[in-house]
Amino acid sequence: MKHPALTIRAVRTRAVNVPMNRPLGTSATRMEMAPFVLVDLETEEGVLGRAHVFCYRDLAAPLIRRVIAELGESLRNAAVDPAVIGRFGRSRFALLGTPGVVGMALSALDVACWDALARAAGLPLGCYLGGTAETVAAYNSNGLGLTDLGGLADEARELLAPGFEAVKIRLGRNDARDDLRAIRCVRDAIPSESVLMADYNQALSVEEALERCISLDDEDLAWFEEPVAHDDLVGCARVAAALDTPVQAGENFSGPSTLASAIELSAQDYVMIDLMRIGGVSGWLQTSKLAEKAGLPLSSHLYPEVSVHLLASTPTAHWLEYVDWAEPFLETGISVAAGQASVPAVAGTGVAWDEAAIRRYALD
Secondary structure (H helix, E strand, O other), rough: OOOOOOOOOEEEEEEEEEEEEEEEEEEOOOEEEEEEEEEEEEEEEOOOOEEEEEOOOOOHHHHHHHHHHHHHHHHHOOOOOHHHHHHHHHHHHOOOOOOOOHHHHHHHHHHHHHHHHHHHHHHHHHHHOOOOOOOOEEEEEEOOOOOOOHEEEHHHHHHOOOOHHHHHOOOOOOOHHHHHHHHHHHHHHOOOEEEEEEEEEEEEEOOHHHHEEEEOOOOOOOOOOOOOOOHHHHHHHHHHHHOOOOEEEEOOOHHHHHHHHHHHHHHOOEEEEEHHHHHHHHHHHHHHHHHHHHHOOEEEEEEEHHHHHHHOOOOOOOOOOEEOOOOEOOOOOEEEEEOOOOOOOOOOOOEEEHHHHHOOOOOO
């Protein structure tokens, strides 16, 4: 692909910590605040590229910012070429290793580069990548955590109300019977045609997953997400082979090569990738090719504002995971109606900062 000619002037970062509209409890942790690093890639041509990284914990923010700052200083006056910049970044941090916070920093810089290039071309990122889809199927992932069963029915109805036709519930309670009660509570509260996904967040051993998931195989779930540890591909393959309900995995894959191994082992039925773990837009494109070749439906993890563009250009696009965590510091979020998220028809990703909100939620 021939890119517009852009030259890096500077790369700047800021950090924010915003309250979540719906605190989320999973088998892994409980989250009430959402820390992000915001990236601005400035070019000599006046085009700005943006990216935002969810940090999981606020202590990761200064680490990610430091990696990006070092890269940005080294890349001053370099051409905005994601492939070249990616190779440089991986080489620069090869001894330290590029998964984790280093990989997230490299991914963020990659996203900012692609945003700038699409903006310079005057095209939405999805169109710049060759996509033609105007909408993508989306589910609301903002709630239904490991909370008291009494509030799940109302919360499920509230999550569907803005225009969704699918929601996701978190599982992994101490008593498997409580997971069953939670599923049935939500299923009874939503229309029969609504889609219900389930996420264990890696809570189970392989033996536990076989027992629990088999017992829930007839509960009309769209998938079981990450029933076992994300890097236990052999174990995940055992679970997937034993179930009728599809197994979803991939949000913790660091780069496309892990999916290649998972495909070889038949470790999953569906793949879900995280923009900042998979390698940014560049990593997504490589992973999308692997998924297409294997016939794997591909969904997104977090970052709906950018992922909607990428799914629009993904041959095996499946579901967009919608969360509103970044919306407090964005000028606009994405629009959903009748279960479909609209792909923004603006140049680049359409991500723009609300500067007043950034000042309000600044993380020092």
